[in-house]
């Protein structure tokens with residue numbers, strides 16, 4: 066991965082030479098260039114700021130040096146385009162999901178603002194040079210920093226450690242906070258007693274099942290006290306005793322909400338795929354109505370937040386007649402509950418509820434709902450959607466021999482056993 070950082074304080078980025086990030090750079094896994102924005106000024110004082118039009122407090126970064134920095138950046142790599150990240154207190158939240166997404170991008174550039182921020186036309190210019198999907202305004206959290214540098218350090222660290230080979234312990238990546246929707250359990254090391262404080266007895270017991278149960282309880286308890294905001298959905302279902310989420314068959318009355326949720330959920334997917342010309346985004350309302358109407362080969366399920374009644378997730382499945390080698394067009398193979406393949410589609414969770422296990426529950430539900438004749442669950446997902454690929458892999462899906470008929474996607478499958486039904 067290549068990273069370019071633009072700042073009026075390039076020394077702020079010095080820590081990127083240390084520790085695991087520094088090692089990754091020396092090993093060539095990561096290429097980081099930091100640039101002094103003042104290099105792109107032409108006046109004697111290397112001016113990068115001016116007073117705001119319309120009045121108001123503070124100074125604003127002038128567009129001129131940013132424009133020239135962008136030109137040089139874009140001109141430096143024969144047609145390749147970076148994704149530009151501009152940290153700002155008013156950006157979209159930078160989360161672990163964002164980190165995973167950005168870890169899949171080969172070239173990132175970071176623009177560190179200062180003062181009250183950057184002249185808005187710099188964003189417009191970047192969007193027109195790079196394409197709007199390659200300009201991301203991201204916020205580290207709900208507090209105010211003096212500039213983008215500290216945010217960039219945090220973002221680069223979160224992203225770089227996800228690159229293959231950077232942390233060297235791939236396992237510790239999969240078990241972390243903010244991937245399972247719960248906080249981590251407490252950890253202890255030797256000695257067993259320290260200044261009178263004991264390590265919990267269960268951890269010394271050697272009983273791995275009891276240890277796992279204790280750790281799970283600790284995670285729930287911690288999450289409930291420290292981060293109750295993470296709980297309202299499915300994490301509480303696992304053991305918190307709140308209202309269960311009901312996964313129910315969709316009806317024609319759900320069509321409009323389902324239509325909106327589908328678009329909301331696939332916009333990011335389209336961004337990753339580099340095209341918005343994909344069925345979930347181009348299908349019209351009539352097509353949506355048809356799939357939830359009686360007689361459709363699709364069986365669709367929806368889940369609503371019990372408090373608000375909002376539709377927050379959905380999934381669907383349909384059977385294929387015979388063994389679909391896809392020598393016939395896909396639609397021709399679709400039968401009514403008689404096929405051996407159970408095609409899973411349109412698995413979606415409202416973006417604000419990601420990371421709580423709701424997708425896993427929906428997937429488990431649609432797998433359980435396969436007709437008894439079905440031997441294989443099959444689905445397609447974006448070939449570059451690393452988040453989706455990870456999610457399905459964790460659920461036991463592997464690359465299918467039955468190729469996906471849709472460009473830019475891959476087909477995954479998983480054998481259905483008695484236990485699933």
Ligand code: JEB
Nearest residue numbers: 152153178179204205206208210212213216
């Ligand atoms: C990032 C920045 C400033 C209004 C007031 C102050 C450039 N989570 C975060 N908090 N603050 C920032 C951030 C992120 N990411 C942040 C870049 C800049 C703050 N300021 C100061 C801007 N607008 C200038």
